[in-house]
Amino acid sequence: MRDTRAELLSQAETLVRGRGYAGFSYADLAEAVGIRKASIHHHFPTKVDLGAALVAAYADRYDAALAAIQAEVPDGPGRIAAYGQLYLGGVEQGLGCLCAALAIEGEALPERLRGDIAAFFKGHLAWLDAILRAGQADGSVRSGSEPAVLARYVIATLEGALLMERLFASPTAFAGTLAVLVDSLRA
Amino acid sequence: MRDTRAELLSQAETLVRGRGYAGFSYADLAEAVGIRKASIHHHFPTKVDLGAALVAAYADRYDAALAAIQAEVPDGPGRIAAYGQLYLGGVEQGLGCLCAALAIEGEALPERLRGDIAAFFKGHLAWLDAILRAGQADGSVRSGSEPAVLARYVIATLEGALLMERLFASPTAFAGTLAVLVDSLRA
DNA sequence: AAAGATCTACCTACTTAATGGTAGGCAATG
DNA sequence: CATTGCCTACCATTAAGTAGGTAGATCTTT
Known part of the structure; x- marks a missing residue:
């Protein structure tokens, strides 16, 4: 069994994180997944539906990771360091943050997606606020x-x-920035 | 005399910074400036030409500002603070960084532009390196x-x-981040 | 100074390809 | 037999870019 819907989400996420929301088309996605363009509409009637599903899945993964960090890491700086490590997945694949890619498009982005990414970042801000407090x-x-x-x-x-890393990939640069960040938060 | 070319550059910059490179069209720009779409091609034959001119003009403005800061501000943290203030123009207009908007599009971006924005950030990194040293x-x-x-x-x-500010505009948030940043660099 | 030639900046009208999306069919599955 | 998942074939719109023309400014030549 191949879960086409999951495959669509996975490939679409790679495309958006690599080229932006306006920068990929259903034709690109169809080719990446190996089905016909029209078939995508069966799973995601409109591009906005797809975008919203993308953000929802992305947010879910982060939510789970945030809960795990809170449960497993005791101290503040350690938690922030662990939070920073979450971004490493993107670093290693040369992909940006999904929500940053969407946020850049600002005004041009369908309003529904704008609301979704605002909620994504609001969630992170609230989590960090609690952790730092x-x-x-x-x-x-x-x-x-x-x-x-x-x-x-x-x-x-x-x-x-993460943005810098995509321009100037370097095995240590992201880690360096993260180290300075965590260090600056220490008591 | 109205300098159409300058007006095109100005409006195009606003469009790219507000919606990304793939997110605006010659038709949008024509409407913003008040000329016909085909006339844009007279000034900028292709969209890549326009993009490159945009980055060049943007980089020139920054170069001048960086030189002024180096000449007028004596201490390291003060210079970094002044550097951060340069981003405030975007904050106030609700616009992102031109080169960040382009960088997000990564793979999909014409190679010429990728080289231009890499050079832009390389210049900033070199300047900051010297200032911090x-x-x-x-x-x-x-x-x-x-x-x-x-x-x-x-x-x-x-x-x-700057990215955050576009999602959650707040009169003090950018200044707050800048203050923490500068503080973390103090001896 | 007049006449012609060229250049600039814009126009209308078009082409080609790609966009997101739709209609309807067909084979497999529960 | 109805649903699911995919297909071919299409549609309207928009994309970047081209062709060719026109009015006015400027430069050249007599």
């Missing part, structure tokens, strides 16, 4: 800045680092 | 990390902050 409380994270400000700083740095 | 030498920037690593961290954080 706990870290400040137990003394593992430096105090003096609002957790919300630090949360935004963390996402910004990692999203930017 | 000087800051370490005069004791205004913390030592312990390679200037090249810190340079990449600076760009990553600011590019990411």
Whole structure:
């Protein structure tokens, strides 16, 4: 059994993360998966439906990973480091963040997708806020800045680092940026 | 005299920064400027020509600003803060970085443009490297990390902050991230 | 200075290919 | 027998780019 729907999601995610939402077509996706263009519409009637499913699947994977980090890593900086490692999957494949690729298209993006990616990042910000707040409380994270400000700083740095990595792939550069980031959060 | 070419560059820049390179068409640009689509080809024969001119003009503006900062601001953290302020223009207009918008499209982008934006960021990295190295030498920037690593961290954080700002515009969020960034570089 | 030639900046009208999406058929499966 | 999953064949729209023309400015030659 080959799960065509899952295959479509997987290949479409690679395409969007590699070339942007406006930068790939149903024709590209059909070729990548090996079915006909019209058949995609059977699984995802419109491109927006596909985009929304992509974001939902991506968000689910992150949600699971965030919960695992919270359960398995005790200290604040360690959790942020583990969070940063999540971006490494993209680094290794030379792919950007799905939601960053969508966010760049801003105004041109269908409103539904705009809402979905806003929710994606809001979720991360809320998680980081809680993690950093706990870290400040137990003394593992430096105090003096609002957790919300630090949360935004963390996402910004990692999203930017991933962007840089795609332009200048280097085995150590992402790790270097992550190390500086985590270090700057230590108490 | 109305300089149509300059107007085309200005409007095209807004379009690319707001919706990505693949997300705007000559038809959009023609409407924005108020001339016919075919007339754009008189100034920029192909879309790649237009894109390259966009990056060149953008890079020139940054080059001038970088030189001014180096001349007018003496200390390392102050220079990085001033560098971060350069991104504020985009923040205020709700526009992303031109080269980030192009970089996201990665593989799908014409090779010529890929080379141009790589050169753009290489220039920034080199400038930051020199600035941070000087800051370490005069004791205004913390030592312990390679200037090249810190340079990449600076760009990553600011590019990411600009991305976040477009999703969640907030009068203070960008400034907050910039403050944390500059603070983390202090000796 | 007049006459012709050339150039600039724009136009209308078009081509070709690609876009997202639709209609309807057909074979396998439960 | 109805549903699922895929197909061929199509549609309307939009994409970038081309062809060829026109009005006006500018340069050249007599």
